[in-house]
Amino acid sequence: MEAPTARRRGALPAVEPLSAQVSFRPLTREDFARLRDWLNEPHVAKWWGVGTGPDGLGGAGDDAATLPAVEAAYGPALDGTDPTANYVIVVDGAPIGLIQSYAAAIRERDGAGIDLLIGEPSMVGRGLGPTVIDRFVTDVVFAGSDVSRCVTGPDPENTRSVRAFERAGFRWVRDAVVPDEGREHVMVRERAA
Numbered sequence: 001m002e003a004p005t006a007r008r009r010g011a012l013p014a015v016e017p018l019s020a021q022v023s024f025r026p027l028t029r030e031d032f033a034r035l036r037d038w039l040n041e042p043h044v045a046k047w048w049g050v051g052t053g054p055d056g057l058g059g060a061g062d063d064a065a066t067l068p069a070v071e072a073a074y075g076p077a078l079d080g081t082d083p084t085a086n087y088v089i090v091v092d093g094a095p096i097g098l099i100q101s102y103a104a105a106i107r108e109r110d111g112a113g114i115d116l117l118i119g120e121p122s123m124v125g126r127g128l129g130p131t132v133i134d135r136f137v138t139d140v141v142f143a144g145s146d147v148s149r150c151v152t153g154p155d156p157e158n159t160r161s162v163r164a165f166e167r168a169g170f171r172w173v174r175d176a177v178v179p180d181e182g183r184e185h186v187m188v189r190e191r192a193a
């Protein structure tokens, strides 16, 4: 089946190279204050915040993420007790967001799940997302491993995210309902042969 969005919009051109230098480095505890601030940005909290489900973190007022809450959510991955791999997205030397990969089952076969947030408000809506996603999948997820499929599941109403993943080579495979979290627009990218 074809993605409804792809059907509506037609074929997409390949991701265009940016002049910006995009790289990734492992998240450390020194990043936690910055990560807390990103999680509390309204454009991030809408899709990552407490209103999105039991694992949601960040928002306004009483919902705002705190340093202890960030430690509780991300500390175990740094200590190796949670297998999620968290990276800081670095553009032209500046940290701008978080991207993560984790083990995921895709149609009963193994793959890597990914999720991201561009936390700096001045850096969203400028076309960075597709390049960041494409670079991460190529350079980190598929590099030097036997992972051959990558999956993500943005909220179908997060059209900016769905579009960014489409531009990075992901294709819709199904819509799903995740208990307590709501609907997911499940998208997959296969490793090139």
Ligand SMILES: CC(C)(COP(=O)(O)OP(=O)(O)OC[C@H]1O[C@@H](n2cnc3c(N)ncnc32)[C@H](O)[C@@H]1OP(=O)(O)O)[C@@H](O)C(=O)NCCC(=O)NCCS
Residues within 6 Å of the ligand: 043, 044, 047, 115, 116, 117, 118, 119, 123, 124, 125, 126, 127, 128, 129, 130, 153, 154, 155, 158, 159, 160, 161, 163, 164, 167
């Ligand atoms: C989702 C995200 C990674 C996308 O990266 P980005 O660099 O902002 O995306 P782009 O600027 O490339 O925009 C992607 C598409 O959305 C469109 N878009 C931009 N701003 C938009 C907005 N406010 N509403 C709807 N669409 C928008 C763009 O025109 C582009 O579409 P096009 O390819 O047809 O031109 C980034 O916005 C983000 O981190 N947002 C906050 C957290 C989040 O939503 N994470 C994803 C959870 S799955």
